Amino acid sequence: MSYYVIGIGGTGAKCVESFIHLCAAGLMPDNRSFFSLFVDPDGANGSLKRAGQLLQNYHDCKQLRVGATDLFKNDLRIAKPDIWSPLQDKPERLDQFFNYNTLARPAAQLFDVLYSPKEKQTSLEFGFRGHPSIGAAVMAAAVKLGGEEPWASLRDQIGLDVGAGEGAKVMLFGSIFGGTGASGVPTIGRLVKNEFSSKLADRFQLGSVLMLPYFSFDPVKKERMRVDADTFLLSTQTALNYYHHQDELKVCNAVYLLGNETLKPMRTSSIGGQEQENEPHLLEMYAALASIHFFANDNVQGYPHISRELKDKTGWADLPYDPGFLQLKAKVNQLARFAFAYLSSYYPMLESINNEGRDYRAPWYVNLFKRRKVDLKIGMQKELKQLKTYCEGFLLWLANIEQSQTGDNVAAGGHLVNFTAFAETIDDENGRPIVQLKNPAEFSREAFGNLLLPVTKEYPGALSELWERMSDIRVKDPKAEGVGIFARALYDACGKVKTDELG
């Protein structure tokens, strides 16, 4: 069984971002590879760009030979190109896209009925601007599974998996309240399903995660056609009604609907492009967990609802994960500690040894690098740097997940993550709160043993204990090699230091 994740639109990309982090933490049901693809007419979208960089970074880190472990457990195949735009190499206006001027009169008149002049003439380079009617038409006309890349490779790969008897599961992520996701999920779902429904349908499963409104932003001034957060609920209602009446989602073996009654205001308001970089949100972690549920279960049936125990608080026990929330928490905790320790202690020490020598200060360096003849200089330029980038991205994601619930009210106590240990909320140039990582030298080392909430018992010396463990650690996995031995050792040791997981 191979897995395929397709993020459609900016929200879809953010869901894939969360999915990648959970994969890195080893939460997937097995170690099979997954294939990823983004669909967005706005290739410069900031959220999409961030998710794309994360994918590449995960792919790079996966090259570390860490052996048989949960860390970066799944192989990743990135589509080429990784972002597909239905408007690629095509006119960016709807009327030009469909050659409106050359349409026969009846067709042109039908076109006039379906689309207003504003819709026909607005540039779509920043997406479908919350108009699924545009997106659906463009998507249906542009997606050709047998034609251009990456669809041809996707189809061939799924065909190979299905043909070999392994099976394939495809998960689509998208929002229902915007334009790209709302139009792309059913359209792409139908096209993909049709391709495999006739042959070997039992070995092919399609799932989708539809995000209902959970964030908002201020209206973008001076834009005549734009996404308006005030219409999110109405758009959602319309889309759900449409899906229901048209039975649009019957192609899916499983559908997950996620939403929130309070809309979290996003920091930036933009119609698209680089500026449209929305911060990660807890609901996207739920979306990623939904996809893991889909991948882990052969037959998803029924209409279960999930909710949280307390109205104003999200705890780890509220998060859905088949093997149990304690395991979910333990794995996220292990990766959080790994990232925290790597950034605050191990990478700076490696940098110091690389610059000034005196390797006797770090027994783990002598055991895991020097005696194994692992070249630190090369490692610092490549693998160790990539690992640093991933760790920064993971901690920032984790902090944003918490901040999406806590907001600025840190003093009231958090929900899931003690993010003030490694990140801080500052005001950006527009006076809006933004989460950023602290300088690693300013990380709160005493909080290392209590990175996840709630804190029931403090372990202020856990980072020091980790150093001691690392000084004696042996990696016996023959598949672990090079810098991967060090990463594996640190990850394993992080899973063994004193913990507050039951809290």
Add this chain to the structure above:
Amino acid sequence: MLKPIGFMFGMIGIALIFFFFVIPGEDQLLDSLVSTGPDITLDAWRESFRYWAAVSAGAALLMAMVWFVWGQWVVNLNYWTKTNRTRTLWFIFLIVSLVGVVPAMYFTPAGQEWGRLSWVFYLANNLAVFYLATLFLSPSSFKYMPWGAMAVRRW
């Protein structure tokens, strides 16, 4: 917890080797070389040597144990930069352990011939007890701090 305690017993073991084998061996050598003056008999001088040799080796063991306790339970390596000056600190411990030989030198009666050889033994024993104990049995986090430890220590 068992491992650190085992290491501390190991340090005591190294010191016991000196108490039961090295110092008696040196004593035998001094017996054949040293001649004392009329104020003290050779046997009394040798007894004084054995006593002060044990005291100074004990002082070295004590310093090795202090080094171990500091490295294992006192210093907090939440901050990796604390390792920057630890070798200097180990060296200071070594020097301090050498101070343990001063009373031995002062209180050992002078001999007519080869009496000063006892000073050499005090210094050598003291250095060896501290160095070997820390070379082989320093806390894991500081195991390569003693000079030469990287070449010999594999545990």
